[in-house]
Structures are given as C-alpha cells and as structure tokens.
Amino acid sequence: MLKDxxxxxxxxxxxxxxxxGNMANRHGLIAGATGTGxxxxxxxxxxxxxxxxVPCFMxxxxxxxxxxSQPGRLSGFIEKRMPExxxxxxxxxxxxxxxxxxxxxxxxxxxxTVSAMxxxxxxxxxxxxxxxxxxxNALFRIADDNNLLLIDLKDLKLMxxxxxxxxxxxxxxxxxxxPASVGAIQRAVLQIESEGGDKFFGxxxxxxxxxxxxxxxxxxxxxxxxxxxxxxPKLYSTYLLWLMTELYATLPEVGxxxxxxxxxxxxxxxxxxxxxxxxxxxKIEQVIRLIRSxxxxxxxxTQVPSDVPVNVLxxxxxxxxxxxRAYTPQDQKAVRAAAQTFRANPAFKTEDAILDLGTGEALxxxxxxxxxxxxxxxxxxxxPLSQIGAIxxxxxxxxxxxxxxxxxxxxxxxxxxxxxxxxxxxxxxAEEEAEKERKALEKQKEKELKEKEREKEKKAKSSKKxxxxxxxxxxxxxxxxxxxxxxxxxxxxxxxxxxxKSSTAKKSTSTKKSTTxxxxxxxxxxxxxxxxxxxxxxxxxxxxxxxxxxxFS
Ligand SMILES: Nc1ncnc2c1ncn2[C@@H]1O[C@H](COP(=O)(O)OP(=O)(O)OP(=O)(O)O)[C@@H](O)[C@H]1O
Ligand SMILES: [Mg+2]
Numbered sequence: 100m101l102k103d104x105x106x107x108x109x110x111x112x113x114x115x116x117x118x119x120g121n122m123a124n125r126h127g128l129i130a131g132a133t134g135t136g137x138x139x140x141x142x143x144x145x146x147x148x149x150x151x152x153v154p155c156f157m158x159x160x161x162x163x164x165x166x167x168s169q170p171g172r173l174s175g176f177i178e179k180r181m182p183e184x185x186x187x188x189x190x191x192x193x194x195x196x197x198x199x200x201x202x203x204x205x206x207x208x209x210x211x212t213v214s215a216m217x218x219x220x221x222x223x224x225x226x227x228x229x230x231x232x233x234x235x236n237a238l239f240r241i242a243d244d245n246n247l248l249l250i251d252l253k254d255l256k257l258m259x260x261x262x263x264x265x266x267x268x269x270x271x272x273x274x275x276x277x278p279a280s281v282g283a284i285q286r287a288v289l290q291i292e293s294e295g296g297d298k299f300f301g302x303x304x305x306x307x308x309x310x311x312x313x314x315x316x317x318x319x320x321x322x323x324x325x326x327x328x329x330x331x332p333k334l335y336s337t338y339l340l341w342l343m344t345e346l347y348a349t350l351p352e353v354g355x356x357x358x359x360x361x362x363x364x365x366x367x368x369x370x371x372x373x374x375x376x377x378x379x380x381x382k383i384e385q386v387i388r389l390i391r392s393x394x395x396x397x398x399x400x401t402q403v404p405s406d407v408p409v410n411v412l413x414x415x416x417x418x419x420x421x422x423x424r425a426y427t428p429q430d431q432k433a434v435r436a437a438a439q440t441f442r443a444n445p446a447f448k449t450e451d452a453i454l455d456l457g458t459g460e461a462l463x464x465x466x467x468x469x470x471x472x473x474x475x476x477x478x479x480x481x482x483p484l485s486q487i488g489a490i491x492x493x494x495x496x497x498x499x500x501x502x503x504x505x506x507x508x509x510x511x512x513x514x515x516x517x518x519x520x521x522x523x524x525x526x527x528x529a530e531e532e533a534e535k536e537r538k539a540l541e542k543q544k545e546k547e548l549k550e551k552e553r554e555k556e557k558k559a560k561s562s563k564k565x566x567x568x569x570x571x572x573x574x575x576x577x578x579x580x581x582x583x584x585x586x587x588x589x590x591x592x593x594x595x596x597x598x599x600k601s602s603t604a605k606k607s608t609s610t611k612k613s614t615t616x617x618x619x620x621x622x623x624x625x626x627x628x629x630x631x632x633x634x635x636x637x638x639x640x641x642x643x644x645x646x647x648x649x650x651f652s
Contacts, residue, residue: 131421166486168196205324225287248517360394368399369406422456
C-alpha cells in the first residue's frame with residue numbers, strides 16, 4: 100500500500116520494506132511453490148502501483164486476480180497481521196480495472212494482426228523448424244514487397260497457397276521455398292485455428308496506448324483473462340511477448356523517473372522460455388534490458404527462479420521468494436540456486452528459510468536507493484486492500500459496461516481489404532479471363548474443324564487480353580492460374596457434350612453455341628473436347644509464365 104509516499108510491500112523484524120520508486124523499473128521476480136502467496140503478492144504490488152498512479156498489465160491465470168477491482172475485507176488471517184504491519188484501520192478499496200480477453204469472452208478482445216506479430220513470433224507460435232521459419236520469413240517479404248496486407252489467418256492461408264503454387268518463381272529472389280515446408284506451415288496454421296487462434300488475429304488491432312490510463316490519480320489495472328488462454332502455453336506466452344515488444348516499440352525513452360510509467364506482470368513466466376529458440380531468448384533478454392529506460396518495469400511470476408534463463412534472471416532485481424518445497428534432489432538443487440541469488444543475511448540461513456516460510460511470508464530483497472540489492476529479509480507480505488479471490492460474472496459485466504467507449508470499439512470486429520480479398524478478387528478476375536479465353540478458343544476451334552483442320556498449329560493461340568495489368572494484379576493472377584486451369588477443364592468438359600450449369604447471361608450464350616456444335620456432329624464434339632482442353636491448359640500456363648516473367652525480370 101502507498102504509505103507516506105512509500106511503496107510499502109512487506110514487513111520484517113527490521114521494519115517496513117518499501118519498493119524504491121525509481122528502482123521499480125529494474126524489474127522483479129515473484130517465485131514460490133503452489134499456494135504460497137505469489138498471486139496475492141502480485142496483487143499487493145500492483146495495487147500499490149495503482150495507488151501511486153502507475154497503470155499495470157497482468158494476466159489472470161485462475162480468475163482470482165479479478166478481485167483487484169473490488170474492495171477487500173477483513174479476515175482472521177489479516178486481522179492477526181494488522182498490528183505487526185502497523186495498520187489499524189485498513190481502507191479497503193478496489194482499483195480501477197479493465198478486463199481483456201483474447202477470446203473476447205470475459206473482457207474486451209485484444210487482437211493482433213498477423214503482420215504485427217511478425218514471422219519470428221509466429222514461427223515460435225507454430226513451433227516451426229528453422230527451415231520452415233525461413234519460408235515464413237520469405238512469405239512476409241513477398242507480401243511486403245507487393246503491398247499485400249497480412250491481417251488475419253485467412254490472409255496467411257491464401258498467401259501460403261499462393262507462395263506454394265508459385266514457389267519455383269520466388270525461389271530465385273527469396274530463397275528456397277520447399278513445398279514440404281509450405282505444407283507444414285499450412286498444417287500449423289490449421290492447428291492454431293482449431294485452438295481459437297483465429298479470434299486472436301484480426302482487426303481492430305489492440306493499441307497498447309490504451310493500457311496507460313489513470314483514473315482519479317490511480318493507475319488502471321489491465322487484467323487479461325488467461326484461464327482459457329493458458330491452456331495453450333504457446334499462444335499465451337507468444338501473445339504476452341508480442342505485447343511486451345509492442346510496449347517497447349511504442350514507448351519513448353524517458354530516462355530515470357521517480358516511478359515507472361507502466362508495470363507488466365508476467366505470470367507463469369516459465370511458459371515464455373519453454374521450447375523457445377536461443378535467438379528469441381536473446382531477443383527477450385534484450386527487450387527486458389532496454390525497456391526499463393522507457394519506464395517499464397517487468398515482473399515475472401514463476402515457481403522456481405531457475406525456470407528463468409540466467410541472463411534474464413540477472414535483470415530481475417526486486418525479488419520476493421515465497422516458500423519452496425524440496426522433495427527430490429532436483430528440488431533441493433533449485434532451492435540452493437534460489438538461495439544463492441540473494442545477498443545473505445547473517446541472522447538466518449537463506450536456504451533453510453526458503454523451506455520454512457509460511458503462506459504470505461517471503462524472503463524479500465529490493466534494490467536500495469543506490470541500486471544495490473538489499474540484504475535479504477524474512478518478511479510478511481502485506482494483505483491487499485482489494486479483494487482476495489475472484490469476482491462474480493455480474494460484477495465483471497458491470498465493470499465492462501462502465502468502461503470507456505474506445506475500449507468497447509474493440510468488440511466491433513471488421514475485415515478490411517487485405518491479402519485474402521485481393522488474392523480472391525484477382526482469382527475471380529483470372530477466372531473471368533479464362534472464360535474469355537475459352538470462348539475465343541471455342542470459336543477458333545469451331546472454325547478450324549469446319550475448315551477440316553487446315554491450320555492445326557494455330558489451335559493454341561490465345562487472346563492475350565488482360566495481360567497488361569498492374570504488377571500486383573498480374574502477380575495475383577498468377578496465383579489464380581489454378582482456378583483458371585480448373586475452369587478451363589470444366590469448360591472443356593462442357594464442349595464435349597455436357598451443358599454448363601452457369602446462370603449468367605454470358606455463359607448461357609456460350610452454352611447455346613456449344614449445344615449447336617454438339618448437334619451438328621458428335622465426333623466433332625469429342626475432337627473439340629480434346630483439343631480445347633490442351634489449348635486451355637497451354638494458354639493458362641503461357642499467361643502465368645508471362646505474368647511471372649513481367650514481375651521477376
Ligand atoms: N499476503 C497475504 N495476505 C493475506 N492472505 C494471503 C497472503 N498471501 C497469501 N494469502 C492467502 O493464501 C492463499 C493462497 O495464495 P495465492 O493464491 O497467492 O498463492 P499462489 O502462490 O498464487 O498459488 P498458485 O501457485 O496455486 O497460484 C490466498 O488465497 C490467501 O487466502
Ligand atoms: Mg497464483
């Protein structure tokens with residue numbers, strides 16, 4: 100709690116333990132076994148920041164953090180501790196809170212676009228191999244070079260189809276694009292989709308500036324409902340990682356501040372590092388190192404400190420270590436390692452104390468005014484002034500209803516023109532063109548056959564109307580060649596005797612023609628079928644080749 104302008108967090112035999120405001124952006128760690136008090140410690144820290152006017156972001160893994168929005172109340176446990184904390188009459192109060200939910204169920208949606216997420220994080224999300232990640236990277240460059248927006252998963256899927264179908268042409272400029280890799284990425288996209296990832300990508304994309312609200316001098320608590328999200332550790336950690344990098348990219352350098360501008364709590368932090376490539380861990384480390392000069396403090400919450408890579412751990416200076424259990428030799432090793440990260444207190448043995456701590460008790464070491472880690476203290480963590488434990492769905496709805504209109508706009512999903520629409524439109528155009536080509540060919544064939552196949556070599560001559568498109572249009576049309584081919588095949592079948600089912604005026608005219616042809620001679624029909632099929636395919640291939648030549652020459 101904020102007491103006499105201090106960020107009062109815990110109490111030991113040696114007095115109050117305060118987090119030093121201008122050191123709070125030097126990051127922190129809350130560790131401890133299940134049920135030892137990590138979430139409540141996070142809540143105490145966060146509400147203290149809120150009281151000091153610092154907005155925070157936190158993921159709510161079990162729903163219990165939602166209580167931060169409501170005033171707390173006395174319990175026997177709290178009453179017993181009050182005298183020790185020097186608190187006589189606690190002013191229970193909730194913090195201004197906003198709820199978010201990637202799935203849009205328990206809070207405002209927090210979407211990201213595929214391109215904002217970027218190939219590196221997506222590769223991690225999809226658990227791609229290095230080679231597959233390279234292909235994904237090439238796909239992003241191809242999209243970029245051609246102004247194709249990658250917003251949602253359907254953009255990504257159609258782009259994958261397009262790149263896969265034209266792999267040979269792209270290889271020269273963008274490196275090898277193996278069909279097997281494209282296939283693997285396609286399967287991974289389907290997997291994400293089946294896990295609800297389609298809700299996660301799209302627009303309106305979340306603007307991190309909406310996290311910095313302060314209401315009546317109190318920092319707003321941005322709580323991400325993560326109970327469902329955490330069932331997919333990759334999605335959860337990739338999303339939070341994206342948010343962290345967005346914060347980093349958005350915020351300006353601010354130098355040393357009396358208080359952080361923003362604090363980001365990263366619960367179940369071990370998920371962030373499991374199965375993460377060395378390159379990405381390095382990137383995380385770099386972001387954490389640099390983000391503090393932007394006034395952002397990052398606090399990891401995890402069971403044992405060794406869950407966090409040493410280089411990252413070294414940057415988490417403000418530490419709260421709750422009890423650990425040591426049932427196995429491996430546990431004992433973890434306890435020893437945790438103990439060694441503290442500056443020893445001659446009054447007790449750190450290692451023994453870690454095993455002996457009760458609920459809501461912890462070993463605490465914060466940075467002092469000079470930025471040096473203080474000697475570790477065995478302390479009791481304050482109780483929160485907000486409610487411990489989950490709120491009701493009704494309370495949640497009331498909070499959402501009272502939120503600013505800007506946040507409600509996140510519920511208005513929209514789907515603007517992007518790669519999917521552009522590629523689909525181009526595919527339709529290409530199909531129309533194939534139809535035109537088919538008609539021209541049909542006419543020509545009729546003439547040729549009537550003239551007793553006098554000029555056989557001319558049969559494949561196609562009209563090249565429409566080739567003079569824009570670069571983008573032509574590139575897109577290449578993607579549509581397969582549509583054109585299948586259209587050509589279908590049309591060839593119709594000429595061979597089956598009537599077309601198309602209802603458009605254009606198509607019914609051509610049907611009449613082909614029916615006439617059929618009536619005049621059935622042998623004619625068979626010959627036409629064969630010849631036209633070959634001709635259409637050749638023409639379609641020819642158009643594709645020319646289009647691609649025009650782009651890549
Ligand atoms: N500082 C505290 N003041 C008052 N009560 C506390 C405090 N710390 C913990 N408690 C009590 O202990 C319970 C368990 O704490 P908490 O939920 O924070 O544990 P946890 O370490 O987050 O557990 P898990 O790993 O299962 O999430 C709380 O519901 C609360 O009743
Ligand atoms: Mg917890």
